[in-house]
Amino acid sequence: MRRSLFAILPLLIYAVPALAQDPPPGIRLSTTYQTQNRPLLAVRPVEGAGPTGEVLDSITTIVQRDLLNSSRFNVIEGVPQSLRTGAVDYAQWNSLNVVYLVTGTVAPATDGYEISLTVHDVVYARVVHEGRYVLPVAESPAFRMAVHALSDQVVQSALNAPGSAATRIVTTRQHGDGNYDLLIVDSDGYGLRRIAGFGGLIYSPTWSPDGRRILYATGGDRWHLVEREVATGQQRTFDPGGDMIYTPAYAPNGTTIALGIWRENGAEVFQYDISRSGGLRKLTGNLSTVSMYPSYSPDGRRLAFMSDRIGRPAIYVMDEDGGGAAMLSPFIAGQSSDYAAPSWSPTGSRIVFHGVWNRQMRGSYQIMVADADRQGAQIEQITARGNNEDPSWAPDGRNIVYTSVGDGPGGLYIIDAESKNRRLLARGENLRMAEWSPLLLRASDLAARQ
Amino acid sequence: MIRRLVLIAALFAVPLAGCSRREPPQEPQPTLPDTAGEGARRAAERERMRQDSIARANASADADARRRAEEMTARARAILEEVVRFDYDESALRPDAEAALGRKVPILRSNPNVRLRIVGHTDERGSLEYNLALGMRRASSVRQYLAGFGIDASRFETTSMGEDSPAAQGSNESAWAQNRRAEFVITAGGSPLTLPGS
Numbered sequence: 001m002r003r004s005l006f007a008i009l010p011l012l013i014y015a016v017p018a019l020a021q022d023p024p025p026g027i028r029l030s031t032t033y034q035t036q037n038r039p040l041l042a043v044r045p046v047e048g049a050g051p052t053g054e055v056l057d058s059i060t061t062i063v064q065r066d067l068l069n070s071s072r073f074n075v076i077e078g079v080p081q082s083l084r085t086g087a088v089d090y091a092q093w094n095s096l097n098v099v100y101l102v103t104g105t106v107a108p109a110t111d112g113y114e115i116s117l118t119v120h121d122v123v124y125a126r127v128v129h130e131g132r133y134v135l136p137v138a139e140s141p142a143f144r145m146a147v148h149a150l151s152d153q154v155v156q157s158a159l160n161a162p163g164s165a166a167t168r169i170v171t172t173r174q175h176g177d178g179n180y181d182l183l184i185v186d187s188d189g190y191g192l193r194r195i196a197g198f199g200g201l202i203y204s205p206t207w208s209p210d211g212r213r214i215l216y217a218t219g220g221d222r223w224h225l226v227e228r229e230v231a232t233g234q235q236r237t238f239d240p241g242g243d244m245i246y247t248p249a250y251a252p253n254g255t256t257i258a259l260g261i262w263r264e265n266g267a268e269v270f271q272y273d274i275s276r277s278g279g280l281r282k283l284t285g286n287l288s289t290v291s292m293y294p295s296y297s298p299d300g301r302r303l304a305f306m307s308d309r310i311g312r313p314a315i316y317v318m319d320e321d322g323g324g325a326a327m328l329s330p331f332i333a334g335q336s337s338d339y340a341a342p343s344w345s346p347t348g349s350r351i352v353f354h355g356v357w358n359r360q361m362r363g364s365y366q367i368m369v370a371d372a373d374r375q376g377a378q379i380e381q382i383t384a385r386g387n388n389e390d391p392s393w394a395p396d397g398r399n400i401v402y403t404s405v406g407d408g409p410g411g412l413y414i415i416d417a418e419s420k421n422r423r424l425l426a427r428g429e430n431l432r433m434a435e436w437s438p439l440l441l442r443a444s445d446l447a448a449r450q
Numbered sequence: 451m452i453r454r455l456v457l458i459a460a461l462f463a464v465p466l467a468g469c470s471r472r473e474p475p476q477e478p479q480p481t482l483p484d485t486a487g488e489g490a491r492r493a494a495e496r497e498r499m500r501q502d503s504i505a506r507a508n509a510s511a512d513a514d515a516r517r518r519a520e521e522m523t524a525r526a527r528a529i530l531e532e533v534v535r536f537d538y539d540e541s542a543l544r545p546d547a548e549a550a551l552g553r554k555v556p557i558l559r560s561n562p563n564v565r566l567r568i569v570g571h572t573d574e575r576g577s578l579e580y581n582l583a584l585g586m587r588r589a590s591s592v593r594q595y596l597a598g599f600g601i602d603a604s605r606f607e608t609t610s611m612g613e614d615s616p617a618a619q620g621s622n623e624s625a626w627a628q629n630r631r632a633e634f635v636i637t638a639g640g641s642p643l644t645l646p647g648s
Contacts, residue, residue, distance in 0.1 A: 178611070178615050203578075204579055243608060243609070244582060244583070244586055244609070244610060246579050246582060246583065260579075260583070262583065262586050265587075266587075290580065290583040290587070292579060293579065293580075306577075308580075313577070338576070338577075340577035340579075340580050341579075354577070362539075362575040362576055363621075390577075390578070433578065
């Protein structure tokens, strides 16, 4: 008897964690790191007479890092000396397995530099993009963003896909006294700065579709919305009524918003027109349950949102007018799941959200990806450790920013939904809520006059 | 925001407690002309001592009444401000919460000018914004229960701090249990308070 018990013991030890960790049917754990299918890219050090070597180096470094961050390439570190200057020798680059090559030449211009940027397809031995762009001086606060726009041009030219370098992420930092600051940070982790701190609550900041404004909910005595012009700091306030307001989200038109409003005994998703401070319209339910976290599809015709109408928080998709709601998150009988904070991909039908399939695991939320067009299909869980919340897509529809504690240093992380590669964007356990901006600048905005 | 309210309440409470009613200072007694003689002077002295003694007795009785009123206000206030707690992810009232709310009812009845702000709180688990709504659901559940005793629901204002204002720090069941709560702030009619039956 004693012997057989000892024989079973190791089995029990293995079985218990397996039961706690393995997702049930309907969720596929998919956290494998795979980069073997990425094309190899090289950035040849940018050349030029006029700007200092430091400026040239910083352009090269920013572009290299952006292209690595795009998750779409493997990027060569250290270009061989023999290939650093002169005419591009495709055969030599080809022998290094390089698929795409970026070259650039910089010359001084009025108030900055003019860069001639070329993107080469090494395998086919041809130029896929050539353009001349004006960059502000390196000391200008606009310099890095302009270089990021060039990086996005490289992604676009090489792969005919959107980049996400010329973007920022908005987040909030919670102080020990419960008050919040509003922060923004560039997509490569530079320029983390506070843009507002009011000694009050700042909830659910979100970017306008043109990237110029940030809208958030604030409250205390009277909950309202604040829309802040990022460049000037100018603010407008909106009061859609109700006892509390939650999680505003812009429609693609930039004037309609959807948000959660508490009235009477519950919260529902409403539509509200900020251009005329009116036109409030209820899209969900009867004010006896909680529905919030709306997120518009890129065409503005559908909305993802969270509702606890079946007694547990779940993700739904509905038409823009509130009709045809259908559950998207997995429903598993006997499991009290909890899913929230959906974000609709700006490039398609994928929806990312956080959740746990058993509410006793709350506090260790994981990031999950579903397809709005394939309801009932398996959900992909792309994180596995710590507590990960509030995901938001980059405009490339591939990278996702989210808050994380308990899996490495706490802070904002970016994960590539394809390779599951993850990087720390900004450190800080008290960073709460994150939203990725649309593209803030395009290379075409910088095109030099011919 | 809650801390600010408490501070404001405290600012009001301190001066009110400090400025107790006092007897007006004694008028100076007219001095009898010297011609009235020693007997008259002694009679005047006795009369002055008698008046002083009455004044002292009155002042002492007033102080007693004042103290009793202050004690009653403090006891009523403590009952009104008693926090009620909730189970995990629940806004339904537990029996201990119903008992605590039941103790508030007679005080709310006997002090019809009292208005309360009910602030719902959650533990740190759960989604951040959803917790704001869960706190609101707890505050509403408290308001509905009190209104069920026939107390005008418009005397209660409800709001939520979600998980932003924990009563106890820490990521363990003991801290979480203390943080899942509804707090009460007296926003009007809180001084003085009477206890029913006294």
